[in-house]
Each structure stands twice: as C-alpha cells, then as structure tokens.
Amino acid sequence: MSDTPLRPIRSYVRREGRLTSGQQRALDELYPRYGVRWDGSPLDLPDLFSRPGPITLDIGFGSGEALAEIAAAHPDRLYLGVEVYRAGTGQLLRLIERHQLDNLRVLLGDASELLRWGIPTASLSGVQLFFPDPWPKKRHHKRRMVQSEWLARVADRLKPGGMLHMATDWAEYAEWMLALTDADPHFLNPHGGYAPSAGDRPQTRFERRGLRKGHGVFDLILERETPALRPVGYRTARVT
C-alpha cells in the first residue's frame, strides 16, 4: 500500500486571475489590520475583536457585500468571514475600511480546515453558509461543503441554541441539506422544513445570479439543540 497521504477533497476550485491594484493593496495594507493570521492551531476567537459579543462564522463570503451589510446592520454582534478567493477577500477588506466595521474580521483560507482545527468547541453563536458551490454532477457531490461529518462539526463548534443558516438556489442541493439536517440529532428545525423567508439576511450576489436564471431560493434556519434537553442516555460522538 502506498503511504502517500490522500489529497483532501476540496469544496472549491482556484479561480484566481490577476488582482486589481486596489484588491492587492487591500490585501497588503488592510489584511494586517482586519485579517486573521492563522497558524493551524485553535484560535482565541474573542481575542480577534476589540470588544465582546456573540460570534458568527460566515463561510465563503464571495466578494463580501452581503457580509459587510450584515455586519453593519448588527453592530452588537461579531463576524468572522472565511474565503479562499483572494480578490473577494481584498474587496471585503476595502468595505471594512470604508464603513469602519470594527465587528468584522476576515480569514483568507479553507473554511473546512479552519472549522476542523481553528474553531474551538462551543465558541460560535452562529454559522452562515450562503449559496455554497452546488457541485451539481453526481461524481462531484463529495465536494459539497455540507456533509454529515461537516454538520456534526458545525454542531460541535456552536453554542447550545446557536443558529446555522444555510441558503442555496440549487433545488437538489437544498433537498440534500434538508435530508442531512433532518438526520442529524444536534439540530432543531423550528420551521420543520425550509424557512418561510430568508430571515434577516440581505440578498447576496450569487442569489441574484440564481434569480436571474429563474432559480428558486431555499433557506434552512436551524438551531443547535441544548444538551440539557437531550433524552436520558443520549450520547454524542466526539468530533475532531
């Protein structure tokens, strides 16, 4: 048997063209101020911000307009956005600077790795995943962000009562998300299915793209169950 390590399955393809000079400048000059340098060990999340508050992780913010809008609308909450796309990260850094969003930090990197190694147990009040890449071909389904193992890890990183908000314009991915969350004992679905509205999230860039193509939009808003409410004898596996 070969002892070459297996290549991790990635939920993204690198799509970097040249950065604009503004995006490059933002990465050079603003990342040291608003970006998170991560060495692969667990982060002290409260320490990333200049004040205390409930922390939400936004996975794959794209070019960041929606996340900047959310952070501006909720100055009482704190947000950490993670994205692999350098140009989008540069754009969000510029928005943070322009709107002086002191409750938003960004990390340029792989969200799956971050969630696995960098986010401590019960440290988040919310996780949001808006319009993840749908990977429509069956042979690519393993590249989808939402998998049962990923959900168990999200549940571990959320505080009891924390929220997981996911949205997609890909009907078959929405069904996949619904089936996996229904099967996961850590999450309660107060709506019993898709949420009747998008909650308080703004429309995102990829959502607009989907709507222009005539797609529907599906939101799932779930709550991390509270262990005290678990039936006696209930056990959860340790998630790493």
Ligand SMILES: C[S@@+](CC[C@H](N)C(=O)[O-])C[C@H]1O[C@@H](n2cnc3c(N)ncnc32)[C@H](O)[C@@H]1O
């Ligand atoms: C379809 S776009 C959606 C962007 C944005 N949330 C929106 O709704 O406009 C999905 C984004 O997820 C990012 N992404 C995919 N896998 C990722 C990963 N493992 N870590 C961080 N970002 C990821 C991609 O780079 C891309 O920008």
